[in-house]
Amino acid sequence: MPTFAPRRLAAALVLTLTAGLAAPAAAQPLPASSAPAPAATPVDRARAVLGPFKASLKATLTSALAQGPVAAIEACAVSAPGLAAAAAHDGVTVGRSAVKLRNPVNAPPAWVVAPMAELAAAPPKEGDHRVVALPDGGTGYVETILVGEPCVKCHGAEAAVSPEVRGLLKQRYPADQATGFAQGQFRGVFWAQVAPTGK
Numbered sequence: 001m002p003t004f005a006p007r008r009l010a011a012a013l014v015l016t017l018t019a020g021l022a023a024p025a026a027a028q029p030l031p032a033s034s035a036p037a038p039a040a041t042p043v044d045r046a047r048a049v050l051g052p053f054k055a056s057l058k059a060t061l062t063s064a065l066a067q068g069p070v071a072a073i074e075a076c077a078v079s080a081p082g083l084a085a086a087a088a089h090d091g092v093t094v095g096r097s098a099v100k101l102r103n104p105v106n107a108p109p110a111w112v113v114a115p116m117a118e119l120a121a122a123p124p125k126e127g128d129h130r131v132v133a134l135p136d137g138g139t140g141y142v143e144t145i146l147v148g149e150p151c152v153k154c155h156g157a158e159a160a161v162s163p164e165v166r167g168l169l170k171q172r173y174p175a176d177q178a179t180g181f182a183q184g185q186f187r188g189v190f191w192a193q194v195a196p197t198g199k
């Protein structure tokens, strides 16, 4: 039966290949540098870059907090801009901003101001976002950041922030506006600027 063996072999190969492909794809997201975005909408492209940026920020904050909030302040101040730069790809640049800023370098790009004000005025909701058309034909995407449980250690009301952290924040950020927050409040935004495709 010469025809059976190749068929079986082919079937076995397909099984092996699909099993091999499906398992890692389901287990973890692709790294930022290789995530393909064929025929993706601008919002898809924005989220494809923001996802790994958020994950890397969270991982950095979590591991730094394990060494205490003072060490975490150092880690956050140093890593956040680098993580944003590292996440940028596929014509998409990303960042974080806020209405009540801690570090003035995180001031919003001009196009972020209006959608951020809208989100700040709306009832705070996870995933709330605005999409705006940019003058260059590209797209701007702005998404709410809420205050979570670990955040109040460094952004909370006076009672929630240790004297040590307060001292260090005051020293590093003399114009700090980003304290006094409670869990669930609007803290700021993630933004993504998506370049136009084609032409």
Ligand code: HEC
Pocket: 061, 065, 069, 070, 072, 073, 076, 077, 078, 080, 081, 096, 097, 098, 100, 101, 102, 103, 104, 106, 145, 146, 147, 148, 150, 151, 152, 153, 154, 155, 178, 187, 188, 189
């Ligand atoms: C260990 C202290 C610490 C914790 C915990 C912390 N932050 Fe911050 N946060 C900072 C510091 C320091 C900066 C300024 C970073 C810089 O210099 O760019 C900052 C900046 C920010 C910014 C950028 C805008 C600005 O005001 O400069 C946002 C947004 C933000 N934090 C949100 C959060 C959220 C949400 C959480 C909880 C998930 C959180 N932070 C937890 C210390 C902290």
